[in-house]
Amino acid sequence: MEKTDRAFIRKIRYAVQWSVFFMVIYAGTSFYFFVRAVERGAVPPVSRTPSIEGFMPIGGLMAFKLWITNGIFDSIHPAALIIFIGALALSTLLKKSFCGWICPVGTLSDGAWRTGRRILGRNFAIPRRLDYPLRSLKYILTAFFLFIILVKMSPAGITEFLNTPYWKVADVKLLKFFTEMSPATGITLGLLTGFSLLYKNFWCRYLCPYGGLLGLLSVLSPVKIRRTGANCIHCGSCARNCPALLPVDKKTEIRSPECTGCLTCVSHCPARGALDAALAGRKIIRPGIFIAAVVSLFFGLILAARLTGRWHSSVTYEELSSLVPFINSLSHP
Numbered sequence: 564m565e566k567t568d569r570a571f572i573r574k575i576r577y578a579v580q581w582s583v584f585f586m587v588i589y590a591g592t593s594f595y596f597f598v599r600a601v602e603r604g605a606v607p608p609v610s611r612t613p614s615i616e617g618f619m620p621i622g623g624l625m626a627f628k629l630w631i632t633n634g635i636f637d638s639i640h641p642a643a644l645i646i647f648i649g650a651l652a653l654s655t656l657l658k659k660s661f662c663g664w665i666c667p668v669g670t671l672s673d674g675a676w677r678t679g680r681r682i683l684g685r686n687f688a689i690p691r692r693l694d695y696p697l698r699s700l701k702y703i704l705t706a707f708f709l710f711i712i713l714v715k716m717s718p719a720g721i722t723e724f725l726n727t728p729y730w731k732v733a734d735v736k737l738l739k740f741f742t743e744m745s746p747a748t749g750i751t752l753g754l755l756t757g758f759s760l761l762y763k764n765f766w767c768r769y770l771c772p773y774g775g776l777l778g779l780l781s782v783l784s785p786v787k788i789r790r791t792g793a794n795c796i797h798c799g800s801c802a803r804n805c806p807a808l809l810p811v812d813k814k815t816e817i818r819s820p821e822c823t824g825c826l827t828c829v830s831h832c833p834a835r836g837a838l839d840a841a842l843a844g845r846k847i848i849r850p851g852i853f854i855a856a857v858v859s860l861f862f863g864l865i866l867a868a869r870l871t872g873r874w875h876s877s878v879t880y881e882e883l884s885s886l887v888p889f890i891n892s893l894s895h896p
């Protein structure tokens with residue numbers, strides 16, 4: 564692959580990541596004005612924005628279980644379920660590409676360590692003996708949520724939860740989490756930002772249970788990064804540039820649940836035919852095809868949901884208006 568083509572892959576990745584990020588910022592801002600109008604009893608200048616429900620993956624997991632076990636598709640926050648299904652589908656088919664290409668938190672995390680590197684001239688590495696147990700934290704959190712929701716909660720219990728006033732205003736609660744931030748939340752977010760500037764993908768690598776779940780699923784993905792030893796010139800550029808700190812130059816195939824399919828390694832490999840995304844270990848997938856598959860699968864699903872009426876909440880403006888004044892007294896049942 565030519566140097567210009569390799570640089571182009573990186574540019575496309577930034578373009579996809581930051582486009583999604585700014586779409587989410589736009590959705591969040593619109594939702595803020597929507598909620599303000601609801602609080603004042605005025606006519607909202609914009610409609611309720613479903614895409615922010617992507618930040619409710621625990622509810623998405625509950626709705627997913629209900630859909631699989633009872634065939635009931637949550638109509639209160641259907642976008643949470645659609646985005647959750649999209650993330651699961653991407654991870655099962657195309658490595659942890661939801662994290663590497665779509666997730667706005669992943670994008671922020673990526674931007675933070677790059678900024679840190681620009682300011683300090685380098686990023687730091689957590690010692691190996693600490694790195695491994697710390698990385699297990701996110702899988703422990705994943706196991707906790709899976710146990711509570713998939714094992715302990717019955718479909719009837721989930722149905723009950725998804726019909727509570729709490730779930731009906733869960734997106735408003737989420738907004739208030741940021742707009743009316745408590746000192747403890749502010750300090751925690753500040754610390755996370757600090758660590759994210761110093762260490763590559765601190766949140767994603769050590770703490771995100773959503774990423775933990777998607778990583779475990781991504782082990783099933785038929786698409787993996789594959790190194791062809793005969794063409795490799797052993798320059799180590801792939802490993803040096805891997806945001807997940809994987810020893811790409813030492814492996815024939817990257818099976819790690821930490822690989823996000825970001826293609827950064829491929830885009831830094833100077834040897835033609837040495838490093839590729841490959842299907843079932845054999846068929847090479849050109850970067851353009853991989854990227855098109857990620858984007859079209861995820862946004863195609865959202866488009867299909869919109870066209871089939873499974874994107875917008877069924878909670879009416881009147882119902883929401885009657886709940887929002889009491890939002891602080893609505894707690895998790």
Ligand code: SF4
Binds near residue numbers: 806807822826827
């Ligand atoms: S191995 Fe390659 S695709 Fe996987 S995370 Fe590292 S740089 Fe990205």
Ligand code: SF4
Binds near residue numbers: 796797801802
């Ligand atoms: S960047 Fe390419 S040539 Fe260099 S070690 Fe990695 S696979 Fe081999």
